[in-house]
Amino acid sequence: METTKAQTMTRARRNHVVWSHVLQFIFLFPCLPYSLATGFIAIFCVTNSADSAFDSSDDKTETAPSPSDAVLAAQQQRVDAMQRASRATVAVYGTDGQGGGSGVCISPDGYVLTNFHVSSPFGHRMRCGLNDGKMVDAVVAGSDPTGDLAVLKMVGRTDFPVAEIGDSDKVRTGQWCFAAGNPFVLATNLQPTITYGLISGVRRYQYPSGTILEYSDCIQTDAAINPGNSGGPLFNIRGELIGINGRCSFEKRGRVNVGVGYAISIKQAMNFFGQLRSGRVVDHATLGFTVTTESNGKVAVSNILESSDAYRRGIRYGDEILRLGDRDVATTNQLKNILGIYPDQWRIPIRFRNDSGVVETYIRLQNLHLASELEEIIKGESPQQKLPRKPPGGKDPAPGDPVPNGKEKTDAPHQLLPTKRDAVDDLFVEKRGYTNYYFNRVELDRILGLQAARGTWKDSSESWKISGEIPGENLAVEMLLSDASLTLRLGDKTETVHPLQGWPKWIKQRSSIGAVMGMRIWQQWNRIGPRLMGEAVYLGRNPVVGRELLLDVTRITVSDFDVMVYSSPESGLIEVIEVFSDKQTDPVELFFEKYETVDGRATPKTIRLAYGLESQFLVSIHQMQNSEIPAGTGL
Amino acid sequence: MQPMLTLIFVIALTFRIATTSSFATDSGLDANVLINNETLIATSQEKVVKLYGAGGVRGLESYQSGIIIDNSGHIVTSWSTVLDVAKVRVVTFDGRRLDATMVGMDPQNELAILKVDDAGLVGFDLSRAAQASTGQRIFAISNLFGIAAGNESCSAQKGVIMASTPLTTRRGKTKSLYQGRVYVLDAMTNNPGASGGALIDLQGRLVGILGKEIRDEQAGIWLNYALPMDVVKSSVERILSGNTSVQALDLKAVAQPHRINDLGITLIPDVLAKTPPFVDQVREGSVAHRSGMQTNDLILLLNDQRADSRKSLEKMLATINRADSFYVLVQRGQELIRIHVRP
Numbered sequence: 001m002e003t004t005k006a007q008t009m010t011r012a013r014r015n016h017v018v019w020s021h022v023l024q025f026i027f028l029f030p031c032l033p034y035s036l037a038t039g040f041i042a043i044f045c046v047t048n049s050a051d052s053a054f055d056s057s058d059d060k061t062e063t064a065p066s067p068s069d070a071v072l073a074a075q076q077q078r079v080d081a082m083q084r085a086s087r088a089t090v091a092v093y094g095t096d097g098q099g100g101g102s103g104v105c106i107s108p109d110g111y112v113l114t115n116f117h118v119s120s121p122f123g124h125r126m127r128c129g130l131n132d133g134k135m136v137d138a139v140v141a142g143s144d145p146t147g148d149l150a151v152l153k154m155v156g157r158t159d160f161p162v163a164e165i166g167d168s169d170k171v172r173t174g175q176w177c178f179a180a181g182n183p184f185v186l187a188t189n190l191q192p193t194i195t196y197g198l199i200s201g202v203r204r205y206q207y208p209s210g211t212i213l214e215y216s217d218c219i220q221t222d223a224a225i226n227p228g229n230s231g232g233p234l235f236n237i238r239g240e241l242i243g244i245n246g247r248c249s250f251e252k253r254g255r256v257n258v259g260v261g262y263a264i265s266i267k268q269a270m271n272f273f274g275q276l277r278s279g280r281v282v283d284h285a286t287l288g289f290t291v292t293t294e295s296n297g298k299v300a301v302s303n304i305l306e307s308s309d310a311y312r313r314g315i316r317y318g319d320e321i322l323r324l325g326d327r328d329v330a331t332t333n334q335l336k337n338i339l340g341i342y343p344d345q346w347r348i349p350i351r352f353r354n355d356s357g358v359v360e361t362y363i364r365l366q367n368l369h370l371a372s373e374l375e376e377i378i379k380g381e382s383p384q385q386k387l388p389r390k391p392p393g394g395k396d397p398a399p400g401d402p403v404p405n406g407k408e409k410t411d412a413p414h415q416l417l418p419t420k421r422d423a424v425d426d427l428f429v430e431k432r433g434y435t436n437y438y439f440n441r442v443e444l445d446r447i448l449g450l451q452a453a454r455g456t457w458k459d460s461s462e463s464w465k466i467s468g469e470i471p472g473e474n475l476a477v478e479m480l481l482s483d484a485s486l487t488l489r490l491g492d493k494t495e496t497v498h499p500l501q502g503w504p505k506w507i508k509q510r511s512s513i514g515a516v517m518g519m520r521i522w523q524q525w526n527r528i529g530p531r532l533m534g535e536a537v538y539l540g541r542n543p544v545v546g547r548e549l550l551l552d553v554t555r556i557t558v559s560d561f562d563v564m565v566y567s568s569p570e571s572g573l574i575e576v577i578e579v580f581s582d583k584q585t586d587p588v589e590l591f592f593e594k595y596e597t598v599d600g601r602a603t604p605k606t607i608r609l610a611y612g613l614e615s616q617f618l619v620s621i622h623q624m625q626n627s628e629i630p631a632g633t634g635l
Numbered sequence: 636m637q638p639m640l641t642l643i644f645v646i647a648l649t650f651r652i653a654t655t656s657s658f659a660t661d662s663g664l665d666a667n668v669l670i671n672n673e674t675l676i677a678t679s680q681e682k683v684v685k686l687y688g689a690g691g692v693r694g695l696e697s698y699q700s701g702i703i704i705d706n707s708g709h710i711v712t713s714w715s716t717v718l719d720v721a722k723v724r725v726v727t728f729d730g731r732r733l734d735a736t737m738v739g740m741d742p743q744n745e746l747a748i749l750k751v752d753d754a755g756l757v758g759f760d761l762s763r764a765a766q767a768s769t770g771q772r773i774f775a776i777s778n779l780f781g782i783a784a785g786n787e788s789c790s791a792q793k794g795v796i797m798a799s800t801p802l803t804t805r806r807g808k809t810k811s812l813y814q815g816r817v818y819v820l821d822a823m824t825n826n827p828g829a830s831g832g833a834l835i836d837l838q839g840r841l842v843g844i845l846g847k848e849i850r851d852e853q854a855g856i857w858l859n860y861a862l863p864m865d866v867v868k869s870s871v872e873r874i875l876s877g878n879t880s881v882q883a884l885d886l887k888a889v890a891q892p893h894r895i896n897d898l899g900i901t902l903i904p905d906v907l908a909k910t911p912p913f914v915d916q917v918r919e920g921s922v923a924h925r926s927g928m929q930t931n932d933l934i935l936l937l938n939d940q941r942a943d944s945r946k947s948l949e950k951m952l953a954t955i956n957r958a959d960s961f962y963v964l965v966q967r968g969q970e971l972i973r974i975h976v977r978p
Contacts, residue, residue, distance in 0.1 A: 173791050174676035174774075198672075198774070198793040204782060220782065222792040222822065249780040249826070259792055259823025260780060297730075331730070331785050 081239030082178060082194050088163035088241075089180040089192040089233055091129035092138075092152070094122045102181030102192070102232025103128065103152060104163050104241060110136075110154030111277065113269055114231030115246045116143050119150040120381035124428045124436060128154050129182075129190035131161070137424045142276035143435045145377045146214055146284040146368060147340070148246050149269055150231075151276035153439070155424060163233060166240025168265035171219055175199045179223045179245050179261070181232025192232070197223025205333050205340075206247060206262060214284070216340025218262040219243045225261030234263040242266050268341035274541025274550060275343045279439030281374045282540070285344040285365030291321055293332045301352075307584045309364040312612055315352055322358065323351035344368060345553070345564075346542055362545050362613060371433055378435070443538040447552050448529065450572025455601030457526035460626040464523055468621040477619050479516045481523050486516045500559055504581030507588055512616060515609040518577040518590025521556075521563050522604070525574065530565070534558040541569065544576050545613065546591075551575055573602055586612035593618070675839045676774060680728055680788040682759050683833050684710060685778045686735075686749075687724040688717040700777040700789065700832035701725065701749065702844060703758030704871060710758075711871060712831035713847050714740045714747035719909055719943070725751055730786025737943075739874035742935050742964060742971055744862065745813045745847065746870040759833070759841040761871065764864040767818060767834075767842040771796050775824040775861070777832020777845055789832065794822025799863070802849075811849050812971060817860040818843050824859045825849070834861040843867070892953040893961075898976070899923040902945050909944040914965075926976040929967060936964035 067075075090112055092101045101118030105111070112128060119126065119140050128138045136154045143150040154160060171177075177199055180192040187193060201220035221234060225245050234243035243263025275282040288308025289301050301319045304311055321329050324338045325348050342348060344367040351360045431437035463482035470477060470490075478489040487496045495513045497506060499520060506513050521533075530536035535557045541550035544566055551566040564587075566576040573595055579588040594606035603624055609616040682703045690697030701712035710725065717723070722734040735749035767773065775792045783789050798819040802811055818834065825848050834843035843861030850857050895902060899921020903913045912934040917924050934942050938961050942948040955961050960977040 172673045172677075173680070173788060174672035174674075176672070198791055200790040200792055201782060201788060203787070220790060222790075249782065257823065258826055260782070260790070260826065333785060333787070 078237060081235065081237060082180075085163060085178070085180055085233065085235045085239040085241075086192050086194070087131045087161035089131060090154070091182040091185075091187055091190055091192070092118055092122075092231060093127045093129065093135075095125055095127060097127065100182055100185040100228050101230045102228065102245070104180075104231075104233035104244070105154065105160045106162055106165065106241070106273070108160055108162055109158050110138070110156075110160045111141065111273075112138065112152040112154060113233075113244055113273070114150050114152060115244065116145050116148045116150045116381070117246070118231035119143065119152060120145075120378075124430075125424055126152065128152065129187065131191060133190050135190070139424055139427045139438075140435055141439045142279055142282060143378070144272055144276060144282040144284070145374065145381065147264065147268065147272060147282075148215070149244065149264060149272055149276060150435075151273065153427065155427065163235075163241040164239065165266060165270065166236050166238075166242040168219065168242045168267045171199055171202055171236065171242050171265075173199050173201055176237040177221055177223060177234055177242065178237070179221070179225060179229060179232060179234050179263075181229040181245065183224070183226035183228040185228050195224040195229075197221045200260065203334070203337055204262060205337050214340060215247055215262050215264065217265055217268060217337040218247070219265055221261050221263065222259045223261065224257040226257050229261075244269055265341065271341055271346075272343055272540075274552075275539065277439060278443055278538045278540045279434050279436045279441075280537070280539070281378055281433060281435055283344045283374060284368040285339060285342050285346065286368050287324075287339060287363065288366050289315060291332055291335055297330070299329050299332060299335060308366060309586075310350075312586055313350075313361045313363050314354070314359060315350075315363075316354060318354075320353040321350070322353055323349070325349065339365075343540065343542075345539065347545060348543070375433060440538050443552070444530065444536060444554060447538070447554065447567055447572055450570075451526070451567070451574075454572060455597070455599075457523075457601065457626075458528075460527060462527070463626065464519075465623075465625040466519060466621055467623050467625075468619045470617050471620050479519055481516065481520050486513070486520055488513045488516045503561060503579065504585070507579060507581035508585050510586070510611040510616070512609065514579065514588035514611070514616075515590055515607065515619065517579050518588055518609070519607070521558075521565065521577045521579065522574060522590075522592070525565060530554055530556050534563075539564075542566065547575065571602075598624070672774075675835075675837070676776065676791045677788075679759075679774070679776050679833060679835050679839055680791070682757065683728070683776045683778075683789045685726040685781075685783060685789065686710075686712055686717060686831065687726070689719040690717050696781070696827045698778065698781045698828050699830050700779075700828065700845070702831065702833045702841065703756050704748075704761055704841075705758045706756065708751040708754060708756055709738065709871075709875070710735060710749040710751065711844060711867060712747055712749060713844070714742065714745045715830065715847060718747055718749070719911070721908065723749055725749070726785065727754070727756065728786070728788055737941075739877070740941060741870035741873055742812065742966070744815065744866055744870045745811075746844070746862070746867065746874075748871065748874045761841070761864075761868060763840050764868065765836055765838075765840040765842050766863065766865070767796050767799070767836060769796055769799055772837055773818075773820070773822075773842060774835050774837075775820070775822060775829070775832060775845060776835065777824065777829035779824070779826040779829035779832070781828045792822045792824055794820045794824065794859075797821050802860075811847070812966065812969060813846065813862065815866055816863055817846065818863060820859040820861065822859060824861070825857065888953040889956045891957045893955050893957055893978075894952065895949065897922070897957070900928060902948075905945045907944075910946075912942050912945045912948040922976060922978055927972075927974050928963075928965065928976070932965035932967050932972075934963050934965050935971070936962075938962055939964075 088105045090103045090105055092103045092114055093099060101114060103112040103114035106113055125139050127135050129135050136156050138152040138154045141151045141153045178194050178196045180194050183193050200222050204218050204220045206215035225248050229245050232245050233241050234245050236242050243265050245261055245263045247262040249260040272282060288310040289304035291299050292302040294300050299321050301315060301317055304315060304317055321335060323329055324335060327338050329335045342365055344365050347362050347364045350363050351358060427438050428436050429438040466479040468477050469475060475491045480487040483499055485496050486499050490512055497513055503517055524533050533556050537555050539553040539555050542553045544551050552569050554565045556563045562580045564578040565574055567574045575592055577590045589610040591608040592604045593608055595602045596605045605621055608618045684701045684703060686701045687698050695716055697717060699713060699715060699717050701710040704711050718737060725733040725735045733751040733754050735751045738748040738750050740747035773794055773796055775794060776789050778789045796818045799816060800819060801816050802814055824845055829845050830847040832845040833841055834845060836842050841864060843863050844867050845861050899918035900914050900923045901916040903915045914928060914930055914932040917928050917930055934948060937948060937951045940951055942951060958978060960975060963974050963976060965972050965974060
């Protein structure tokens with residue numbers, strides 16, 4: 001680097017003047033050097049400010065080298081982004097104020113993303129520290145032990161500061177990023193600590209080690225991630241949320257940052273967010289087949305379950321998998337990475353090649369664990385049963401573990417806890433298989449609330465007559481629904497089934513009467529409500545083929561079969577009803593393509609029946625009659 | 636007055652760093668540098684390879700990193716036990732798996748050069764390699780912790796060169812054969828698997844190679860450092876000019892050669908494909924004893940030729956007449972000692 005004489009002189013002069021500022025400072029604060037470290041930081045700041053003060057006042061004749069505007073602007077942007085990001089970052093503590101991890105608020109009504117390993121030791125309720133220095137109560141709303149995510153709900157406000165959700169698919173190695181959180185529980189004033197770093201790698205896959213916990217498709221950073229950072233946000237340089245920090249590589253250097261931290265991508269977190277709000281213990285997925293990377297680099301199916309949806313969609317042993325979800329597949333690791341970001345029961349696109357060519361279709365993902373396995377895990381992680389984690393040699397599953405309570409504290413605080421139930425306790429309902437059943441009820445109530453605003457069918461009679469036609473074919477369609485039987489008249493053909501039993505046989509035959517079964521579910525949902533039809537569980541939000549938005553999904557177990565009801569999160573209207581006979585058979589899929597308001601009620605106008613992605617027919621509904629509507633009930 | 640002086644020193648240091656960095660931003664390396672990080676790192680990642688070899692037991696990793704240093708398949712890396720295999724497996728950025736042979740090693744700098752044949756690899760331009768100065772920003776690219784596999788890119792880290800200083804001052808505290816100058820880094824770079832990784836400046840020029848893990852036994856602190864390019868280049872030149880070679884020169888066996896037994900040493904039993912020539916015993920009064928060889932010496936070089944196994948040592952000894960003297964380079968603890976063996 002060459003420096004001209006003039007520049008050297010300028011520097012020398014500036015040096016001199018700054019020195020005088022600094023010395024003045026030292027005389028004013030002679031006691032400062034007690035702590036060298038503190039002194040260093042303080043002096044550094046003063047040098048900078050003295051510098052700029054000088055530039056603007058005394059140095060009029062010479063141009064002192066100063067950072068270019070672009071650099072200053074970039075710095076200001078960074079400062080702004082960090083301040084913005086800090087507001088949505090929360091510190092997570094136990095109710096006794098002990099322990100500590102981090103989280104990030106993503107909705108104004110107080111939903112917080114954090115790690116499962118942060119929330120699990122605290123039981124169902126905890127305290128969240130906000131950037132403004134206030135503590136609020138929070139309850140756990142859902143957990144994903146496999147993906148190490150949990151969702152908490154903070155209470156008491158509807159205007160919590162939220163993080164702006166970024167696009168983790170656009171994150172590239174070499175970009176700047178920063179983590180916010182509560183490392184070493186330093187934030188006594190609840191202001192998060194910011195650590196700055198580089199994206200070290202993307203789409204990393206970290207094997208489950210010791211537990212079922214698996215980090216797939218995660219973001220690697222060298223921003224310092226330490227104990228207490230767990231569950232906290234990773235932001236890109238614009239302050240958009242790109243990940244949830246939660247794991248590090250440790251070997252022999254102890255449980256502190258070694259320059260390698262991993263964040264769960266925000267894409268994965270948001271895919272699961274809908275499910276996590278359901279109060280359930282959420283599961284990850286399998287494809288129903290396994291793959292190996294062959295020597296020629298081909299990712300080929302090495303084993304496939306004949307009962308899987310993948311098999312029914314035509315995937316066979318030896319077929320080459322080309323694409324899954326929205327990404328190409330070149331290695332087994334990539335396939336695992338892609339699969340890891342989706343909840344079970346999602347239906348995602350796949351492209352594969354067999355002997356006859358390339359096939360594009362969709363497959364339904366299957367659950368990775370049995371319900372009992374998940375229960376076991378939750379039980380093992382609950383505060384009573386929780387054993388000290390043993391880091392299994394290499395990579396530790398729980399890096400930025402919440403800072404441990406400290407052994408002497410674990411016994412005592414329980415006596416100090418208030419035993420009286422309070423408002424927060426009302427937000428918790430214990431139920432087997434759920435993290436917090438309360439939220440399952442909340443979500444189903446939300447859907448029913450949306451629907452109620454579109455008109456009610458509660459007063460309609462049990463016997464309905466639906467008439468319409470199959471457009472283009474000029475074929476009249478009539479459906480008769482009653483508690484006695486279900487009938488479909490298609491032209492001059494008539495079929496009848498029991499209103500509840502014997503359905504699986506017809507579903508296996510892909511019978512047209514599936515349309516009436518779907519309509520019957522629609523009728524019952526709207527007349528008596530899902531809770532009286534069977535065991536109704538809100539699952540979360542799933543994609544539906546041909547729809548851009550994720551839809552709310554409720555599963556109802558009616559006698560011996562399952563029904564999935566997909567409704568719009570905006571209007572509450574039912575868009576798809578699926579009726580499953582068993583796991584080996586494609587379900588009835590009845591799409592409600594079009595609604596119209598008739599007599600103040602949203603009424604289906606076009607429905608479409610499909611089995612396994614194959615459309616059977618489309619019906620234009622002309623009339624829906626329910627014989628005994630009491631006068632004046634239309635809203 | 637003492638605290639005051641310390642403080643002034645600190646201020647001086649701080650100010651120096653401040654001016655250096657503000658100058659860096661003025662002189663053409665403007666904001667574009669920040670924007671182009673992704674491209675810079677992406678292109679550099681293509682020149683760093685993942686290496687797999689011996690190890691995997693007792694805390695010894697079986698993997699490390701390597702830097703492609705030209706367009707004819709040469710890879711420079713740390714000389715370590717990972718390389719104690721006939722063929723080192725090289726995995727490139729695009730997932731290709733190649734076999735490399737060792738061209739040679741330089742024990743003083745603990746560096747080795749591998750070569751892969753005809754794979755069309757594109758490497759760093761060593762003539763563009765740069766000196767780095769204290770306070771300069773750098774990026775480190777390595778496969779630390781073996782995180783990347785197959786076609787996944789090596790990890791990138793950011794940092795600043797804190798000091799450029801000889802490692803010798805740490806002698807006796809840290810375990811390192813290399814005693815020369817290093818760049819000390821403020822980043823957590825030197826993790827398992829990182830050694831042999833690249834240190835680049837903000838223009839994508841190679842400025843150093845990440846060293847092996849070093850820990851201060853007393854303080855328990857791990858050092859993050861890299862060997863500067865002048866050191867790397869001197870090793871590369873030495874090795875490529877054939878001064879230290881693994882290939883035993885094509886010498887004929889002589890009628891009356893040296894034999895290990897006759898020298899008065901016992902090596903550890905030859906049980907592996909490449910058993911290191913490790914001295915188990917030295918007979919009192921023998922040639923080896925008189926020359927100064929000791930139990931637990933590891934024989935590295937014989938007349939500057941690499942003796943990578945007991946077999947190769949025997950082969951090389953067979954070319955030296957019993958009456959002639961020769962040199963061995965041994966590793967004794969953390970020291971390298973050159974011994975003149977005189978019959």
